[in-house]
Amino acid sequence: MPEAKHQDSTVRTEPTVLTDEELRTLDAHWRAANYLAVGQIYLMANPLLHEPLRPEHIKPRLLGHWGTSPGLNLVHTHLNRVIKERGLDALCVWGPGHGGPAVLANSWLEGSYSETYPDVSRDAQGMERLFRQFSFPGGVPSHVAPETPGSIHEGGELGYSLAHAYGAALDNPDLLVACVIGDGEAETGPLAASWHSNKFLDPVHDGAVLPILHLNGYKIANPTVLARLPEPELDDLLRGYGHEPIHVTGDDPLQVHRDMAAALDHALDRIALMQRTAREEGRTERARWPVIVLRTPKGWTGPAVVDGEPVEGTWRSHQVPLAGVREIPDHLRQLEAWLRSYRPDELFDTHGSPTSEVLACVPGGARRLGATPHANGGLLVRELPLPPLERFAVPVDKPGATLHEPTRVLGDLLEMVMEDSSDRRDFRLVGPDETASNRLGAVFAATDKVWQARIEPTDEHLARHGRVMEILSEHLCQGWLEGYLLTGRHGLFSCYEAFVHIVDSMVNQHIKWLRTSRQLSWRAPIPSLNYLLTSHVWRQDHNGFSHQDPGFVDHVLNKSPEVVRVYLPPDANTLLSVADHALRSRDYVNVIVAGKQPCFDWLSMDQAKAHCARGAGIWEWAGTNHEREPEVVLACAGDVPTQEVLAAAGLLRRHLPELAVRVVNVVDIARLMPREEHPHGMSDFEYDGLFTRDKPVIFAYHGYPWLIHRLAYRRTGHPNLHVRGYKEMGTTTTPFDMIVRNDLDRYRLVMDVIDRVPGLAVRAAAVRQRMADARTRHHSWIREHGTDLPEVADWTWTG
Numbered sequence: 001m002p003e004a005k006h007q008d009s010t011v012r013t014e015p016t017v018l019t020d021e022e023l024r025t026l027d028a029h030w031r032a033a034n035y036l037a038v039g040q041i042y043l044m045a046n047p048l049l050h051e052p053l054r055p056e057h058i059k060p061r062l063l064g065h066w067g068t069s070p071g072l073n074l075v076h077t078h079l080n081r082v083i084k085e086r087g088l089d090a091l092c093v094w095g096p097g098h099g100g101p102a103v104l105a106n107s108w109l110e111g112s113y114s115e116t117y118p119d120v121s122r123d124a125q126g127m128e129r130l131f132r133q134f135s136f137p138g139g140v141p142s143h144v145a146p147e148t149p150g151s152i153h154e155g156g157e158l159g160y161s162l163a164h165a166y167g168a169a170l171d172n173p174d175l176l177v178a179c180v181i182g183d184g185e186a187e188t189g190p191l192a193a194s195w196h197s198n199k200f201l202d203p204v205h206d207g208a209v210l211p212i213l214h215l216n217g218y219k220i221a222n223p224t225v226l227a228r229l230p231e232p233e234l235d236d237l238l239r240g241y242g243h244e245p246i247h248v249t250g251d252d253p254l255q256v257h258r259d260m261a262a263a264l265d266h267a268l269d270r271i272a273l274m275q276r277t278a279r280e281e282g283r284t285e286r287a288r289w290p291v292i293v294l295r296t297p298k299g300w301t302g303p304a305v306v307d308g309e310p311v312e313g314t315w316r317s318h319q320v321p322l323a324g325v326r327e328i329p330d331h332l333r334q335l336e337a338w339l340r341s342y343r344p345d346e347l348f349d350t351h352g353s354p355t356s357e358v359l360a361c362v363p364g365g366a367r368r369l370g371a372t373p374h375a376n377g378g379l380l381v382r383e384l385p386l387p388p389l390e391r392f393a394v395p396v397d398k399p400g401a402t403l404h405e406p407t408r409v410l411g412d413l414l415e416m417v418m419e420d421s422s423d424r425r426d427f428r429l430v431g432p433d434e435t436a437s438n439r440l441g442a443v444f445a446a447t448d449k450v451w452q453a454r455i456e457p458t459d460e461h462l463a464r465h466g467r468v469m470e471i472l473s474e475h476l477c478q479g480w481l482e483g484y485l486l487t488g489r490h491g492l493f494s495c496y497e498a499f500v501h502i503v504d505s506m507v508n509q510h511i512k513w514l515r516t517s518r519q520l521s522w523r524a525p526i527p528s529l530n531y532l533l534t535s536h537v538w539r540q541d542h543n544g545f546s547h548q549d550p551g552f553v554d555h556v557l558n559k560s561p562e563v564v565r566v567y568l569p570p571d572a573n574t575l576l577s578v579a580d581h582a583l584r585s586r587d588y589v590n591v592i593v594a595g596k597q598p599c600f601d602w603l604s605m606d607q608a609k610a611h612c613a614r615g616a617g618i619w620e621w622a623g624t625n626h627e628r629e630p631e632v633v634l635a636c637a638g639d640v641p642t643q644e645v646l647a648a649a650g651l652l653r654r655h656l657p658e659l660a661v662r663v664v665n666v667v668d669i670a671r672l673m674p675r676e677e678h679p680h681g682m683s684d685f686e687y688d689g690l691f692t693r694d695k696p697v698i699f700a701y702h703g704y705p706w707l708i709h710r711l712a713y714r715r716t717g718h719p720n721l722h723v724r725g726y727k728e729m730g731t732t733t734t735p736f737d738m739i740v741r742n743d744l745d746r747y748r749l750v751m752d753v754i755d756r757v758p759g760l761a762v763r764a765a766a767v768r769q770r771m772a773d774a775r776t777r778h779h780s781w782i783r784e785h786g787t788d789l790p791e792v793a794d795w796t797w798t799g
Helices: 020-042 069-086 100-110 112-116 124-133 161-169 189-199 231-240 253-279 329-340 406-420 441-445 474-486 497-518 552-557 572-584 605-614 639-655 684-691 705-712 735-741 746-756 765-785
Strands: 005-007 010-012 089-094 175-182 208-215 243-249 289-295 427-431 468-470 490-496 529-534 564-567 589-593 616-618 632-637 661-666 697-701 721-724
Touching (some): 020 069, 069 089, 069 175, 069 253, 161 175, 189 208, 208 253, 231 243, 243 253, 253 289, 406 427, 406 529, 406 572, 497 529, 497 552, 552 589, 564 572, 572 589, 572 605, 632 639, 632 746, 639 765
Parallel strands (some): 089 175, 208 289, 243 289, 427 490
């Protein structure tokens, strides 16, 4: 290795000089990958061009994207070289939206694809299958996907590649994560924020991320911003982000090979020096990590002109440069000339297998990018050390006698998890500046918040080596955690309920990834993506309307039922039970909604475990007249709705003691669905036994009421179901007024019972009037005193 010197955060090395043989083999590999990429887009037969191309050799529908493929093939080829020469453990995140042809081509060349899918063998027959299956019914997608060996990033997830790369590098000190960033995705907000991830990367305990910004100039139909910036302005931008740019520019393949080899060696020498000085010499100041800026033409080596229009180096090469190959003879001739320009007879032997020259740069075994176990994290995952819940449970001698902040109780459990995993470093807590606000601050007794930028004397819990990650970007929190989980580690994302919507599209893709990977026998299950949503709608009275939105649950429950789970624990012990289950689970997205404000303790730990295992159940101690069939069911899901239902049950017990009332609490919201629609759903027999077939059900729900109707619409008793929940009546007010404004309050629930139980409208008219009067009195009281009614603020369960 050339001598490396450290001076003013800059590393200078003697330029890499490839031998003629190295240059020849690298070019051969690159040409082979390009040939395979073109073949996947166009061919369904005659893969090695043993006969002239005819229309019947061409796919009837031409789908795929050529424009980014030659650049990705170049990167893959040169990563192979440095991985093999340096003995690196590496992973690559392929960011460009439709780079599937390139990544599949390289996986097939290195042999990892045929090992994963033996029917796609590394010969002429397998090449034909590789071509035919691409973007074809019953085949594989046109982008990098779960089906692609070596991948942890869906090709359609524009904007999240760099965050995923950093997540993969966390607590992986021996791993190099290369990340190819397309210049289209570089325009997105999440990617722009992701450059700041280097302020959270610990060079001692984490691996390295090497961003490779691929500027080919165009998106689908427009130029890209970064490609049009003058080079000095782009350098200023990247240096401002904390990176040192290394440029590779050109369209002469041999010169670009030389320059790319030199750039990679320079970058890796720099990374090795930075890690060594941090790990062996204790260097703590933040240095500039390298970034490679690769400028090559879009559609490089493809048709230069088609039908008189320029194609190579323009937006016209983005997808299929020659669209009329079956119908237009000149297009067919151009395609054959294009394919033969790579000289396939030099690249593949008579059996269709890659020649030794093509494979000279390819590393062996698990060091191949398509075979790295880091891209199949379930192979590496270890069980999380979860302590017994009884150690953290709050004592409950009788329901509603004490109060605790549920998330603070959970924080004590998470502290122990952090402590017990400190040597393994495979658990992270992420959130947008809210760990302490969400009452999880106990974790700081076991670890700090990681921070590589300047630390001031007034800062608290900041350190170079922490495992709590906070940044005011939900996108980065999600991306980091996804990369961390996909490479076999565990974590929890804590977020204000209203703002988790920012990652709606990201969780969509992760759910789709999990659903697809579950169908692939070679993908091992990974730890679940766990959300803790707190500071929720009913306790955001001080922040107001902007902080009030419980709709993430609706969004998630629209997704694949085999993957998604939603829990609404009503107190501290049920939160502990649900969190324990979620942290142990695999291949799910678990959404837990729980409050951070003082909440009544309803269930002991044993009762909580049993109740959470059921998912929904009768709280007999809260109802009345158990010896006969209920006349009304009061149902609830969520901590505040549970309190209001129990308060309503108390009012009914006092004012209508003869009424038979059943109280049902739902923790697992999917239990309301039919068993045929969700694995946790109830059979009709179970549902009818719990809610009855023909009695009124007054359901107090944490979120938007129509979700409950959607989940239960097929049930026999659905016409009798009346749901109260959040109706977008938000403002800055008192806690109870938020509930009254949305008609979820105890008085409104009692009125609903009177309105819907046959015979009560006349018999209990006076009781209904008292309930309505209490609501009126509430409005007057808060405007005079600024606080809730004493009978509400001081309420306790007296059943």
